[in-house]
Amino acid sequence: MKMGHLDTDIKIFQISPSFTFCNGEIGKSDFKSFMEKIPSIDLVYAALPKPENFPLWYKLANRAKIPHKQFFSGLCKIWKEINAPEYHIEVGPSNKQQVLDFFSTWKKFPNFYELDLYYSAPLNGRTKGMAKCRNPTQILIYSLHPVEIPDVKYSHEYVEQIMKRRKRMNVFDPVIGKGLLARFAQINGHNCYGIDMNYERLECTIEYIQNNLRSS
Numbered sequence: 001m002k003m004g005h006l007d008t009d010i011k012i013f014q015i016s017p018s019f020t021f022c023n024g025e026i027g028k029s030d031f032k033s034f035m036e037k038i039p040s041i042d043l044v045y046a047a048l049p050k051p052e053n054f055p056l057w058y059k060l061a062n063r064a065k066i067p068h069k070q071f072f073s074g075l076c077k078i079w080k081e082i083n084a085p086e087y088h089i090e091v092g093p094s095n096k097q098q099v100l101d102f103f104s105t106w107k108k109f110p111n112f113y114e115l116d117l118y119y120s121a122p123l124n125g126r127t128k129g130m131a132k133c134r135n136p137t138q139i140l141i142y143s144l145h146p147v148e149i150p151d152v153k154y155s156h157e158y159v160e161q162i163m164k165r166r167k168r169m170n171v172f173d174p175v176i177g178k179g180l181l182a183r184f185a186q187i188n189g190h191n192c193y194g195i196d197m198n199y200e201r202l203e204c205t206i207e208y209i210q211n212n213l214r215s216s
């Protein structure tokens, strides 16, 4: 794994040509050098940190919290810069409107879908296990082309299905956490790039991807 300290406040982890992750804080860090390293992206997925959970995510990351608005405006800049043909965004009642407002001003996507799910995410970097909770969540899908929407119950089943496409894709998650997207990207031969401010969570992603690279 190559590690670069190209900016003072972000760290880039290039696991292989197919997997590059960045430890940095959206809303605060400068991601220029990371964005220059990644190819053009075909699909964006993100299970967004909800405003009510924002203090907890910051406590876990051991960082001084910024306003959620500042995070969201940094996130929108990244989404625009990425300029992908397809976005799959997991939201709750407290942040759905923000996302709807952003995409309605962007006016780029003729296709929109929404789907009800329950939240799930990887347990750790060593097992395939998922923490499945009964917290309702919703996926908002914006796309340039029609998308086949999976009939599934949990976030991980949704991501598993959308990664089953035959064409090799470059996929991106700006809040990649323990790496739900990266896992299913790897199984299906896609390339995956992502950001998280919490190094311990990002380490789970790196550990899982590295272990599977070694055994393949």
Ligand SMILES: C[S@@+](CC[C@H](N)C(=O)[O-])C[C@H]1O[C@@H](n2cnc3c(N)ncnc32)[C@H](O)[C@@H]1O
Pocket: 024, 025, 026, 027, 046, 047, 048, 049, 057, 061, 071, 121, 122, 174, 175, 176, 177, 178, 179, 180, 181, 195, 196, 197, 198, 201
């Ligand atoms: C709902 S979780 C994402 C779960 C993810 N799908 C997974 O597989 O673990 C939200 C993530 O957002 C990250 N996060 C919150 N605020 C952030 C910020 N300002 N910049 C970057 N990451 C942030 C948290 O550390 C957390 O990992």
